[in-house]
Amino acid sequence: MPAKPHTTLITRVMASILALGLSGCTWIKKGAATTSNSPAAPTNERIINLYIWAQYTSPELIAEFTRRTGISVRESNYSSNEELLAKLQAGATGFDIVVPSDYMVTAMIKLGMIREIDKSKIPNVRNLDGKFLGKAYDPTNKWSLPYAWAITGIAVNSTAYPDPVTSWRDLLLNDKVKGRISLLDDVREAMAAALTVNGLSLNSIKKDDLNRAKSTLSEAKSRIKAFNSTPLNLLSAGEVVMAQMYSGEALVAARDSGKPIRFVIPKEGGTLSIDNMVIPKDALHVQEAYELINYFYEATTQADLVKRMLSGPVVTGARAMLPAALQNNQVLYPSDEVLSHCEMMQDLGDATTEYDRIWAEIKANGP
Secondary structure, eight states: OOOOOOOSOGGGTOHHHHTTTOOOOOOOOOSOOOOOSOOOOOOSSOEEEEEEETTOSOHHHHHHHHHHHOOEEEEEEESSHHHHHHHHHTTOOOOSEEOOBHHHHHHHHHTTOBOOOOGGGOGGGGGBOGGGSSOTTSTTOSSOEEEEEEEEEEEEETTTOOSOOOSHHHHHSOGGGTTSEEEOSOHHHHHHHHHHHTTOOTTOOOHHHHHHHHHHHHHHHTTEEEEOSOTHHHHHTTSOSEEEEEHHHHHHHHHHSOSOEEEEOOTTOOEEEEEEEBOBTTOSOHHHHHHHHHHHTSHHHHHHHHHHHOOBOOBGGGGGGSOHHHHTOTTTSOOHHHHHTOBOOOOOGGGHHHHHHHHHHHHTTOO
């Protein structure tokens, strides 16, 4: 799966989201945006205007969809949820499918930007894995359906650090890696690791819990080489031997970098985040949008996307179509027990300010 850096806080990027009281963004950055223009006016041609993360579809699969249906797909890209929201709020119209992350679905619902999904027009919705449905940001999937998911955990260069890594303690509280680790430059993710290692909810707003997390991060700081939301280069260059990282990014790094990078979901759990497909209120080609969503939920389509992106699969039948190594990959297919320890970020309300204060104090004077 492409890199999945999170923003630090919505308060730092989008005043309109602040008004909704949201916090703790979990956005996925797949690549740079490739266009900033609104789709062209509707024509008689069957078209879908798809607004999605860069490098998050397969050209071959899109070509096959067009061959089957006669529907052309015009793809535009963005590099963050904030960019997506800003463009739509600025008046960009005509997109038929967009792919926001979980917390941004909440924002778009509250802003009245998306329409209800008619699941009767998506027969392949029956193929979806129930583990990724019914989440707090859309409890009945009235507005959204999952596209892919990821978990935040620990990436380790197993040659540079051959000892077992099973816990957040191995990253945060390990003198053997002093000066050779990185944490994500993200208040919610860094605090999540510190809260989780203490057996606390990553969404806690209790003062005592936050003080414990702050103490853990303060202790860990002396071991940290950098706060960095794209730590692959640090790992590849040998500047760090262990990093807080996103599952898809780590799996792609292990496949493509030639480095012995292993991804660990800590026994205490990690952050689970989900990207979703939604249909904007002003979509011009709604029927075509349903056809593309249905196509994405075919097992063969999903298997191809998983092989290419190493993103978390949401279609149950895809597993049997993957190579054995991927079928047995415990990051792509974590057990129910592992998933039960993972949490999704939720709105922190007024506690956002306290998280912000703690983060500013932790980051003061480096690293």
